[in-house]
Amino acid sequence: MKFSDIIGSTADHLRSEMQSAQVVHAYMFAGPAGTGTRTLADICARALLCTGKGEKPCDECPSCRQYMSGNHPDVIRLQPEKSIGVELIRETIDALAIHPYESSRHVVLIYDADKMTPQAQNALLKTLETPPGDAVFFLMTDQMTSLLPTIISRCRIVRFRLLEDKDAVNILTGQHGMTTERARLLARLSMGSVGRAIEMDGSEQYWKTRDLVLRALSALHGPEDVGAAALMLSESKEQAGSILDILELCARDMMVSQDADGEVIQTDLVGVLPTDRFGGAQMLGSIMEARKRLSSNVSWQSVLEMLFFDMAGGKHLWQQ
Numbered sequence: 001m002k003f004s005d006i007i008g009s010t011a012d013h014l015r016s017e018m019q020s021a022q023v024v025h026a027y028m029f030a031g032p033a034g035t036g037t038r039t040l041a042d043i044c045a046r047a048l049l050c051t052g053k054g055e056k057p058c059d060e061c062p063s064c065r066q067y068m069s070g071n072h073p074d075v076i077r078l079q080p081e082k083s084i085g086v087e088l089i090r091e092t093i094d095a096l097a098i099h100p101y102e103s104s105r106h107v108v109l110i111y112d113a114d115k116m117t118p119q120a121q122n123a124l125l126k127t128l129e130t131p132p133g134d135a136v137f138f139l140m141t142d143q144m145t146s147l148l149p150t151i152i153s154r155c156r157i158v159r160f161r162l163l164e165d166k167d168a169v170n171i172l173t174g175q176h177g178m179t180t181e182r183a184r185l186l187a188r189l190s191m192g193s194v195g196r197a198i199e200m201d202g203s204e205q206y207w208k209t210r211d212l213v214l215r216a217l218s219a220l221h222g223p224e225d226v227g228a229a230a231l232m233l234s235e236s237k238e239q240a241g242s243i244l245d246i247l248e249l250c251a252r253d254m255m256v257s258q259d260a261d262g263e264v265i266q267t268d269l270v271g272v273l274p275t276d277r278f279g280g281a282q283m284l285g286s287i288m289e290a291r292k293r294l295s296s297n298v299s300w301q302s303v304l305e306m307l308f309f310d311m312a313g314g315k316h317l318w319q320q
């Protein structure tokens with residue numbers, strides 16, 4: 001992967017910055033999962049270390065190859081399982097005092113930087129300001145506000161956003177070989193997160209659950225069908241959150257096709273969703289109630305039955 005494989009102005013900007021004298025000592029790449037913070041940090045790090053000619057990273061020089069195999073001696077990666085403690089930060093700072101082996105500088109990548117303990121962050125402060133040698137830090141986070149303001153203020157912040165639908169579709173079709181139709185659906189379902197779109201594409205569970213939800217919806221015509229419809233989903237208690245998410249998305253799409261402004265997200269379900277039987281707006285309200293019941297420990301079976309009674313017009317039965 002090179003800068004030119006990444007769409008957007010952030011990559012363009014970083015490309016020129018990494019190849020100029022403007023590079024700073026600490027970058028913070030902040031953005032939700034799936035927005036490319038890690039991919040771009042990797043490309044930047046390789047560009048800084050690349051010894052090839054022409055566009056950097058070249059992906060071909062010994063340095064690029066070592067980086068890609070995960071064995072570059074001048075790269076330090078901190079990837080926490082739970083947290084990054086002060087000891088690990090001290091070890092890292094000590095390692096920076098040693099002259100780099102192969103390059104002119106060290107590169108330190110801190111994944112999930114928000115997992116540094118406050119002590120670890122404090123230990124890092126001075127080094128971030130004046131790192132030994134020409135070391136460059138990349139801190140990645142999807143929760144920037146969990147970091148100490150003093151850390152944040154010492155980094156150049158680069159914010160990552162979810163992509164526009166059309167950009168996500170281009171990546172999903174171009175780099176991941178999806179059909180345009182599938183890519184469009186997934187780009188919308190994932191709200192422009194390419195990582196999430198790929199995950200959903202490969203998730204049998206998601207499509208199975210969605211199928212079950214659609215079957216339950218199509219079985220529900222009146223209060224007399226509530227038991228049967230709930231039964232279709234009552235076994236899937238572990239998927240409760242996902243089922244309510246899918247129902248909510250269906251309700252939203254129904255609302256849009258009934259009377260609201262906006263674009264249908266699940267274009268493959270046009271003509272499939274029961275827009276003739278349920279009002280999308282009313283259904284959204286019922287789902288919100290269902291979420292409240294679920295979080296106040298009402299059984300999943302009862303949550304489903306109440307929800308479907310609400311939807312099928314039997315709401316009065318459940319009012320106390």
Ligand SMILES: [Zn+2]
Pocket residue numbers: 049050051052057058059060061062063064065
């Ligand atoms: Zn190279």
